[in-house]
Amino acid sequence: MVTKTSRKTTKIKLQLLWERGKKCGICGGEITSFDDLTVDHIFPIARGGKNVIENCQLAHKKCNVIKGDKI
Numbered sequence: 001m002v003t004k005t006s007r008k009t010t011k012i013k014l015q016l017l018w019e020r021g022k023k024c025g026i027c028g029g030e031i032t033s034f035d036d037l038t039v040d041h042i043f044p045i046a047r048g049g050k051n052v053i054e055n056c057q058l059a060h061k062k063c064n065v066i067k068g069d070k071i
């Protein structure tokens with residue numbers, strides 16, 4: 001299901017790619033595969049964080065999973 005939030009997140013992902021390049025905000029490494037590219041919410045949505053670009057960074061899928069809902 002495509003929600004309003006996930007459509008917005010896709011837009012943020014492309015904007016982050018354009019502005020900051022393919023760099024993981026969690027481990028600092030380069031993200032080499034588009035499949036591995038996720039948007040991490042620095043302050044998690046589940047904890048009341050906003051789905052805005054200022055609260056987002058690009059992250060490897062595995063880094064994002066490890067981080068989960070932690071701040």
Ligand SMILES: [Zn+2]
Pocket residue numbers: 024025026027028029059060063
């Ligand atoms: Zn990473």
